[in-house]
Amino acid sequence: MTLATTRAVAVVGVRGHIVEVEADLSPGVPSFVLVGLPDASLNESRDRVRAAMVNSHQEWPPTKRRLTVNLSPASLPKRGSSFDLAIALAVLAADHVVPPGVGADVVLIGELGLDGRVRPVRGVLPAVLAASEAGIASVVVPAANADEAGLVPGMRVTGVSSLAQLIALARGEPVHLELEAATGADLDDAGGVDETDDPGRLDLSDVLGQADARAMIEVAAAGGHHLLMVGPPGAGKTMLAERLPGLLPPLDREAAIDVTAVHSVAGTLPSGSPLVTRPPFQAPHHTASVAAIVGGGSSHLRPGAASLAHRGVLFMDEAPEFAPAVLDALRQPLESGEICVSRLAAQVRFPAQFQLVLAANPCPCGMAVVRGRDCTCSPMAKLRYFGRLSGPLLDRVDLRREMRPATRRELRADRGMAETTAVVAARVLAARERMTSRLTGTPWRANAEVPGHAMRRDWPLPWDVVAAAERELDRGNLTARGVDRVLRVAWTIADLAGRDQPGSDEVAMALRYRGVERSAA
Numbered sequence: 001m002t003l004a005t006t007r008a009v010a011v012v013g014v015r016g017h018i019v020e021v022e023a024d025l026s027p028g029v030p031s032f033v034l035v036g037l038p039d040a041s042l043n044e045s046r047d048r049v050r051a052a053m054v055n056s057h058q059e060w061p062p063t064k065r066r067l068t069v070n071l072s073p074a075s076l077p078k079r080g081s082s083f084d085l086a087i088a089l090a091v092l093a094a095d096h097v098v099p100p101g102v103g104a105d106v107v108l109i110g111e112l113g114l115d116g117r118v119r120p121v122r123g124v125l126p127a128v129l130a131a132s133e134a135g136i137a138s139v140v141v142p143a144a145n146a147d148e149a150g151l152v153p154g155m156r157v158t159g160v161s162s163l164a165q166l167i168a169l170a171r172g173e174p175v176h177l178e179l180e181a182a183t184g185a186d187l188d189d190a191g192g193v194d195e196t197d198d199p200g201r202l203d204l205s206d207v208l209g210q211a212d213a214r215a216m217i218e219v220a221a222a223g224g225h226h227l228l229m230v231g232p233p234g235a236g237k238t239m240l241a242e243r244l245p246g247l248l249p250p251l252d253r254e255a256a257i258d259v260t261a262v263h264s265v266a267g268t269l270p271s272g273s274p275l276v277t278r279p280p281f282q283a284p285h286h287t288a289s290v291a292a293i294v295g296g297g298s299s300h301l302r303p304g305a306a307s308l309a310h311r312g313v314l315f316m317d318e319a320p321e322f323a324p325a326v327l328d329a330l331r332q333p334l335e336s337g338e339i340c341v342s343r344l345a346a347q348v349r350f351p352a353q354f355q356l357v358l359a360a361n362p363c364p365c366g367m368a369v370v371r372g373r374d375c376t377c378s379p380m381a382k383l384r385y386f387g388r389l390s391g392p393l394l395d396r397v398d399l400r401r402e403m404r405p406a407t408r409r410e411l412r413a414d415r416g417m418a419e420t421t422a423v424v425a426a427r428v429l430a431a432r433e434r435m436t437s438r439l440t441g442t443p444w445r446a447n448a449e450v451p452g453h454a455m456r457r458d459w460p461l462p463w464d465v466v467a468a469a470e471r472e473l474d475r476g477n478l479t480a481r482g483v484d485r486v487l488r489v490a491w492t493i494a495d496l497a498g499r500d501q502p503g504s505d506e507v508a509m510a511l512r513y514r515g516v517e518r519s520a521a
């Protein structure tokens with residue numbers, strides 16, 4: 001009996017788990033059995049490995065014996081094609097084609113083509129992170145994924161492009177590797193923040209006039225507040241939403257790795273410079289399914305738009321048109337910052353901490369606030385339309401604003417007058433710094449995350465400052481939660497102004513950003 005072991009990684013959600021791959025060759029009728037809870041796509045690994053071996057001039061079946069490959073732990077669901085390399089090397093080691101101990105300190109990730117080529121796979125970053133956490137210092141990955149694997153500090157990465165190359169490497173023969181050993185340490189020096197991308201492609205200075213709306217988007221960016229914009233078609237809602245990510249600070253190293261891991265699993269990483277350093281932007285269409293938003297899929301669980309927007313912006317244009325089940329499904333991530341999908345025996349978690357931007361027409365026909373044009377909607381239809389944005393969802397939205405289209409005079413104004421994204425982003429960054437130093441030692445990073453009770457307890461404001469908001473409460477124009485939201489926004493306005501705490505002016509301004517309280521709460 002001959003036995004050899006290698007290691008691969010099973011990625012569940014965005015977390016990798018080390019899997020031992022054991023190949024056993026024993027006397028008997030030639031056969032190839034794969035055990036240890038493989039799914040259908042993994043079972044096809046047998047065919048790929050067999051064909052790749054034959055096309056790489058290896059004898060098959062190995063010395064005409066019974067081959068069993070066992071993946072453990074058996075309880076872990078294993079899917080996909082990324083186990084091919086580990087399986088192939090284990091078989092070769094069991095057969096003594098390569099030294100039997102060769103797979104001991106290395107993790108192998110990669111799919112084999114029938115011709116013996118090594119093909120790129122999804123989820124390389126989380127897989128290599130798992131290897132690193134397990135104390136493994138060396139990984140073999142598809143050459144096309146070497147940059148991504150290289151994001152993990154201190155990891156020795158070998159990118160291979162064919163099974164023949166892997167065999168030569170394992171035998172210690174000289175190999176020419178096109179993409180050799182990118183080590184994470186080099187990339188780490190760069191701080192993980194690349195500010196060269198997205199230079200003014202969608203600049204805030206494109207938005208003419210609309211002083212109020214521009215100020216509001218700045219407040220949203222600074223405090224991380226969710227935002228609802230209500231206005232007729234052409235008011236500039238989409239324009240503003242698309243410019244929000246540009247105002248947000250770049251992702252720090254940890255966030256960049258988290259975001260990159262999600263996009264790695266989804267297969268949406270740009271090749272070349274795989275680290276995502278800017279807050280992502282996702283704008284799913286209103287016909288999107290629940291699975292498209294929160295994640296799903298029949299065999300592979302893929303992250304949805306809410307997870308792809310992790311640490312960035314999820315923009316839902318024409319929000320009331322989304323299926324009620326979709327809007328309902330957003331409650332969980334808004335509450336916990338993650339999405340939990342149960343599938344068969346497994347529970348899969350995807351991170352989903354996003355800034356929500358909702359846009360809506362004022363009524364189903366969209367014309368309700370455009371002067372001189374008639375709205376054809378019945379009062380009932382209007383109520384039903386906004387009723388779809390349920391209380392629990394809107395409860396979390398601090399900023400709600402009615403927008404009118406820019407006037408003709410505003411649109412004629414000199415484009416050079418409007419502040420650019422760079423100018424506003426600098427103020428946002430300064431406000432964030434004030435915020436984070438105040439919030440040091442708390443679990444919160446931005447004002448939008450601070451619960452109302454904590455805000456009242458830890459940062460009380462003088463009664464005369466709160467008075468204006470309290471008055472609206474007494475008049476029935478604000479709920480108690482509405483008051484909390486107004487104060488949260490007032491804090492952000494103060495942070496933007498470089499003030500130690502909000503005064504009556506900031507509260508008054510925050511109240512103005514609640515213009516649609518009555519129609520949409």
Ligand SMILES: Nc1ncnc2c1ncn2[C@@H]1O[C@H](COP(=O)(O)OP(=O)(O)O)[C@@H](O)[C@H]1O
Nearest residue numbers: 206207208210232233234235236237238239406
């Ligand atoms: N304030 C503005 N400044 C410059 N162009 C604007 C402005 N508002 C609207 N536009 C023009 O109108 C178009 C429609 O705006 P959009 O953001 O799609 O509106 P909405 O999403 O509210 O329907 C934009 O592409 C832009 O060309």
Ligand SMILES: [Mg+2]
Nearest residue numbers: 237238239317
């Ligand atoms: Mg639009």
Ligand SMILES: [Zn+2]
Nearest residue numbers: 363365375377
């Ligand atoms: Zn209408």
